Amino acid sequence: MTSADSDFADHHTLADALTAERPLHALVSALYRVSGAPVAVIDLRGGVLVSVPARAEWPTEELVAASPPSGGPVAGSMLRPVELEGEPVAVLCARGQDVPPTLLSFAATLAGIELSRRxxxxxxxxxxLGQVLEDIIAGRPSEEEGARRLNEHGLDVHKAHEIVVGSVACPPRRLRSYPWNLHTLLTQQHDPHLRAVVQDRVVLVVPEGAGLFVAKLCHEHLTSLGPDARVGVSKARVGVRGLRLGYFDARNALAEGYGVHVHRTQDLTTALLIASLEAGLPLSDLAAEALAPLLEYDRKNGTSLVTTLRRYLAEDGESEATAAALYVHRNTLRNRLRLIEELTGRSISSPSSRTHFWLATSGLELRTTADLSSLLDGREPE
Known part of the structure; x- marks a missing residue:
């Protein structure tokens, strides 16, 4: 057999490996057989994706630090980048210098093809999933339809979930194409948590208690795409409405700046309410969240704080006119307003708070049939 025939046979052997049940492992094994050199694929975080022999040791930090390879040997190994949609995501390593450079490059190309396919x-x-989440955030599907569509993606809306929203200044294509975790591609073939890109933001739906941990990983990944990465985490809720409100929780936390931020307040800011109104988003749900302390108090005590607040704002803050419209004494009105301030932590005399309350009470009127109090703890209306 001539040298050309031998090279053709080796290339053919490597190409055939992609038809195996575990293509990347078969490819590395085939390269090991035809070259006699230990071979590995290492992701750029230093994780060994495949190694043949399995127990071969690799100086991962040194090898990854040399990526993209300059062409010469590193730590006694020859390297070639493995690319996914034009971006280096891993490095193919062959120990020694006996592997023909063209064969090593061909193997790296095949490895990129397999990763791209998966x-x-x-x-x-x-x-x-991104389309489903966009529809839910905008309030388009019914509760039942939203639950059914999420269930098709493996999400049980009856369990509590947290929402993680991440943002970074980079081309949308990079945000959508970045693989994040090559082990996911090679083993599970699905994300460990539901993940999609919505409105050029990464959105993850994770079980209750996992939000902060996932947010830190998300921030680490986004930082590799740009220096201004920021991530927000919602509080845990159940139900389709809970996911929708969780998105706004996390987006509100996202606005606090670079890094990871957890939603800590019980109400939604005026700026968020205004943004939702401008975007045509479900203001009624946000309003119920903003007025949650008052709704809960009214439900438990049979009072009418929300009605009082709405009338007070309609009367431009005129106490006498408000008391007359509600048929209550001015002292009764004064006590109600004081209680509203205590429950919400907002001064009703503040212009920004009045704007906040006006948006919230106006948004609340948009919902006429749902059991608003059920939104307070994430339960679905009965």
């Missing part, structure tokens, strides 16, 4: 499948799932 990534395309996963990206398709994320695109479908």
């Amino acid at each position: 990534h395309a499948i996963l990206s398709g799932r994320r695109e479908l």
Whole structure:
């Protein structure tokens, strides 16, 4: 067999490996057989994706630090970048210097093809999920329809979940194509948590208690795409409405600046209410969240604080006119307003608070049939 025939046979052997049940492992194994050199694929975070022999030791930090390879050997190994949609995501390493450079480059290309194939499948799932989440955030599907569509993606809305929202200044294509975790591609073939890109933001739906941990990982990944990465985390809620409100929780926390921020307040800021109104988002749900302390107090005590607040604002803060409209004494009105301030932590005399309350009470009127009090603890209306 001539040298050209031998090279053709080796290339053919490597290409055939992509038809195996575990293509990347088969590819590395085939390269090991034809070259006799230990071979590994290492992601850029230093994780060994595949190694043949399995127990071979690799100086991962040194090898990854040399990526992209300059062409010469590093730590006694020859390196070639493995690319996914034009971005280096891993490095193919062959110990020694006996592997033909063209064969090593061909193997790296095949490894990129396999990762791209798996990534395309996963990206398709994320695109479908992204559309579902966009519809839910905008309040388009009914509760039942939203629950059914999320269930198709493996999410039980009857369990509490937290929402993680991440943002970074980078081309949308990079945000959508970045693989994050190559182990996911090679093993599970699905995200450990529901993840999609919505309105050029990464949105993850994670179980209660996992939000902060996932947010830190999300921030680490986004930082690799740009220096201004920021991530927000919601409080835990159940139900389709809970996911929708959780998105606004996390987006509100996101606005606090670079880094990871957890939603800590019980009400939504005026700026968030205004943003939702401008975007045509479900203001009624946000309003119920903003007025949650008052709604809860009214429900438990049979009072009418929300009605009082609405009338007070309609009368431009005129106490006498408000008391007359409500058929109550001015002292009764004064006590109610004081209680409203205590429960919400806002001064009703503040212009920004009045704007906040006006938006919230106006938004509340948009919902006429739902059991608003059920939103306070994330329960669905009965």
